[in-house]
Amino acid sequence: MRVIGNRNQPALVFIHGFLGSGDDWLAVANSLKHRYCCYLISLPGHDCEALPNKLNNWDEFIYQIQDNITNQLPEKFILVGYSLGGRVSIALSQLWPERINALILESANPGLQTTSEREHRRSADNQWTEWFESLELEIVLDKWYQQAVFKNLDQEQRQSLINIRRNQDGSKLSTIMKAASLSAQPDYWNSIATNNMKTLFLAGEHDQKFSTIGRRLKTLKPNMTFIALPNLGHNCHHENPELFSQHIMQFAEQIYPLTQQVDSQL
Numbered sequence: 001m002r003v004i005g006n007r008n009q010p011a012l013v014f015i016h017g018f019l020g021s022g023d024d025w026l027a028v029a030n031s032l033k034h035r036y037c038c039y040l041i042s043l044p045g046h047d048c049e050a051l052p053n054k055l056n057n058w059d060e061f062i063y064q065i066q067d068n069i070t071n072q073l074p075e076k077f078i079l080v081g082y083s084l085g086g087r088v089s090i091a092l093s094q095l096w097p098e099r100i101n102a103l104i105l106e107s108a109n110p111g112l113q114t115t116s117e118r119e120h121r122r123s124a125d126n127q128w129t130e131w132f133e134s135l136e137l138e139i140v141l142d143k144w145y146q147q148a149v150f151k152n153l154d155q156e157q158r159q160s161l162i163n164i165r166r167n168q169d170g171s172k173l174s175t176i177m178k179a180a181s182l183s184a185q186p187d188y189w190n191s192i193a194t195n196n197m198k199t200l201f202l203a204g205e206h207d208q209k210f211s212t213i214g215r216r217l218k219t220l221k222p223n224m225t226f227i228a229l230p231n232l233g234h235n236c237h238h239e240n241p242e243l244f245s246q247h248i249m250q251f252a253e254q255i256y257p258l259t260q261q262v263d264s265q266l
Contacts, residue, residue, distance in 0.1 A: 001022060001039060001040065001041055001042065001069065001072055002022050002023065002026075002039075002040040003037065003038070003039055003040070004026070004029040004030065004033045004037070004038040004040065005029070005032070005033035005034075005036055005037035005038050006033075006037055007037050007074070008037070009035065009036050009037040010035070010036050010037070010077075010078075010252070010255075010256035011036065011037050011038075011039060011073070011074045011076065011077035011078070012029075012032065012036045012037070012038050012039070012077065012078050012080055012248070012252065013038075013039045013041065013069075013073060013077045013078070013079050013080065014028070014029070014038060014039065014040050014041065014080045014081075014085075015041050015043065015079070015080070015081040015082070015085030015086075015088050015089055016040075016041070016042070016043065016046070016082060016084075016085050017082045017083030017084045017085050017086075017107075017235070018083060018084040018173075018176065018177070018180070019046070019141070019144070019165045019168065019173065020043075020046060020047075020082075020085075020165075021042045021046055021047030022040030022041050022042040022047065023040065023042075023047070024082075024237070024238065025038065025040045025080075025237065026040070027237075027241035027242075027245075028237050028241045028244055028245050028248065031241060031242060031245035032245055032248060032249060035249065035252075035256075036252065036256075037074075039072070039073060039074075039077070041065075041069055043065065043084070043085070043088070043176070044061070044064055044065065044068070044176070045169070045172035045173060045175060045176040046168065046172075046173075046176070047168075051172055051175055051176075052064045055175060055176075055179045056178075056179060057179055057184055058091075058179065058180060058181075058184045058185050058186070060179060061088075061176070061179045061180050062088065062091045062092070062095070065088060065092070066092065066095060066096075073099075075099065076099060076100075076101050077099065077100065077101065078100070078101050078102045078103075078104060078252055078255060078256075079092060079093065079100050079102075079103055079104070080104040080106070080248065081103075081104070081105060081106065081108060082106040082107060082108070082235070082237060083106070083107050083108060083234070083235075084180060085108075086105040086106055086107065086108020086109075087108055087109060087110075087180075087182070087185055087188075088180075089103060089104075089105065089108070090103070090105070090108065090110060090188045090191075090192060091185075091186075091188070093195075093197060094188075094191060097195070097197065100197065101198075101255050101256075102197060102198040102199065102200070102251070102252075102254075102255045103197050103198070103199045103200070104199075104200045104202070104248060104251065105199065105200070105201045105202070106201075106202045106203070106236055106237060106244075107202070107203050107204070107207060107210040107234050107235070107236070108201075108210075108213075109182055109210075109213060110187070110188040110189045110192055110213070110217065111182070111185055111186060111187035111188045111189060112182060112183065112185075112187065113187050113189065118183045119183075121181065121182050121183040122181065122183035122184075125177055125178075125181040125182070125183060128140075128144075128174075128177055129174040129177045129178050130174075131143065132170040132171070132173045132174035132177065133170060133171055133174045135170075137165075137166055137168065137170045137173075138162060138166050140170065141161075141162045141165050141166060142158070142162060145158040145161055145162065146158075148209075149207060149209060149210075149233075149234045150233065150234055150235075151206075151233070152204070152206045152207075152232075152233035152234075153233065157239075161238075189217070189220065190220075192217065192220075192221060192224075193217070193220035193221045194221075198223075198254070198255065199221065199223075199224045199225070200224070200225045200226075200227070200247070200251045201213075201214040201217055201218070201224060201225070201226045201227070202214075202226075202227050202229060202236055202244070202247060203226075203227075203228055203229070203234075203236070204228070204229050204231075204232030204233040204234060204235075204236050204239070205228040205229060205230050205231065205232065206231070206232060206233045207232070207233050207234045210234065211228050214226040214228065225251065227247055229243060229244070229247070
């Protein structure tokens, strides 16, 4: 775990998406470190992090993450999660309602709600696990970033992400894909909608799938803040970290007023 900022400042905890690492948030953390202490988590099986001996399903994945970070984090914090990290953040918000002051979700899916959706996703993810196990990682990454959710990326942007991800372990990524597949994740729609935790949902305006999810969740949870970020796709914090940071700061100031932040540094 990388820590950016003064530990006496209010805390923001960031969880990256599949294929990523804690360092994916560095640009955002460096924009926020003058007001917040940013904790950048790397998930199991990513960024040279080891895999536990037992990792067969979603619950085992979440409890492994919880065990890894429980004692490394401050007592209270805002949790920020992107994509897979957003799904993990939702799960942790169920386990740590007393520790998490607010939840910020970027392009995160609360869950699938029909058997047909789960079967379709399971079939797709099984194909990805086979590719991660059997093909050169660069080939799989090229396929990954050709998915519709990344359609706004040009070839240079795709290649940049491939270069960042190419040194990971395909077999570890296959194991994570099996355990953390959206097809095996619980349906969190109702639990998010009915809890009182302050929540911000961010999605790129060009990411139709997750913008739709954000709008739907907003109808179920009227006190949630939803923002479609202009001219951005699925990975907003990578495409425009400055704009993303501005929205994080505006939301966080509702939880940690500036007077409280000043006091925390005295």
